[in-house]
Amino acid sequence: MMAGAAQHREPVRYVQIDESLCNGCVLCIKACPTKAIRIREGKARIEGVCIDCCECVRVCPRRAIQAITSESLDLAEKDHIIVSPSTVLYSQFGEDVLPNDVLLGLKRMGFGYIHDQSYTSEIFNLAVELYIKENREKPDAPLPFISPVCPVVVSLIAYRFQSLLKHIPPLITPREIVAREGKTRLAARHGLDAETFKVLHITPCPSKMICMKESILQEHSYLDAAIGINTIYGELKRNIHDVEDDIVLHHSGGIGLSWGMSGGEISGVELNCLAVSGLEETIRYLEKIEIGLLGDIDYVEFRACTEGCLGGPFTVMDKYQGKRNLQKLVRMFGVEKQVKYGYVKKLYDKGWFFTDKKESHEEAITQISAVDIARGIERLKRIEETLKLLPRKECGACGSPDCTTFAEDVTDGKASLESCVFWKDQKRKLNIRP
């Protein structure tokens, strides 16, 4: 059905299952929003399209499913590395540690350059405003526009809600802007090639690594590597105490800092906005938008994780405590915008915020053949016939997440009715002879 989406993705998997720990329970197959997991021979396997949401990681009681938290980057060459942490990092050390302390801690670890993202996030807010004001009155404007920031949401849209791709403005995210500007400015300053400098993103989730490699929104990513907050946490924490340095690395106000929590991105956008977090709610709202609802809203900030990136799978602090810390920072730094509108407008007019891949946002005009449609209808009929044979206990014991998906698997020749644990009973009940 969604053949196009599968081709986007290389088989590189950032979410991996350790079969020696897996006991083949059904929790992960039921949690997966793309129904990508099956139990085969007693072990969970990812067979379908994975959008790196980590729902399976979160539900696995045996910790058999883990996401890769870091990538090879020659850390010996630290002086050429630009470190750019997600703003969530600032919430992970307790109430008394300020963003600048965290950035100085990174500096102490020996990284050459430390670039804050929260200030750029405030710049991005204004770019979003400009884009929407310029486009929302156009005939057939795809309202509401959808934030391009959370990569899991973008993958989800590409896989399950393709008609909504055009709702994502062709703007590059703050993390990419920081990386691009960091590289080009340093290169100019030192008279070196931009690629001499490598950007390491400190991330709350594995999905950032995926969009470094291949993103449907962007041809080329300026990020070179990513490391999970939890991976770098211990060493960074040791480096944060007693920072005496008086270098100022953090420049944003409270709005840029609040990006780590749900509602943080839109807090800086003066339009009719909505913030939705958590995968289940995200899907519910995407469904509504897809049938044409919410057209009176300008912009929706979707975050796959509950409470936003604070709830990311690589965070260390509990999301609600992290939220308390961020809220305190927001109060401390105030909600005054630190960025000048005229400055952003100039950059905007120069094309500074636009991705290098505008066409991907146009809906592909695919004319489906009559044969495909007829085949689709036939397949659905067979699935429904198969479903009538099943007990609808939705137990997952067959290895598929629910009876409907099992019926699909059977229809597609990927599973046999014999795998249904109630099949013997069903045959008797329905009077089916072998």
Added chain:
Amino acid sequence: MKPGGLLKKYSIKPRDFVKAGEGSIRIQKFLKFIGFDAGLIRRISICAYEAEMNVVMHGGDGEMSMLVDPKEIVLEVADDGPGIPDIGLALQEGYSTASPEHREMGFGAGMGLPNIKKNADSLDIHSGNGQGVHLTMCFEVKTR
């Protein structure tokens, strides 16, 4: 049932604003699953939603049914409520008998039926005072 066609039915309860819209979402998922193009699905979903909401707001017990065929999709929404006394008037943009409560919830712009007319390839309305409403909407499937 026509050979090659597939029939889907969903019931609609009047005044049930919590469940309202579910039938349209299911219809939409179903069409997506078969593989129809996004533009066609969008048009059908808009019509299904508007018709469903009209039953919830103005109608009686209702049913939505969809017949899917490789060449044409026929969507019917019927209810046994009070009916529409003057169809021509109801089809005018902005005409609405929605209550103030409905308007508070964001409904009652009087654009539902006009939107259906715009998005469906053909629309047939059967109704009268006390006779319920029966909408038949057809959508042509363009393939290569």
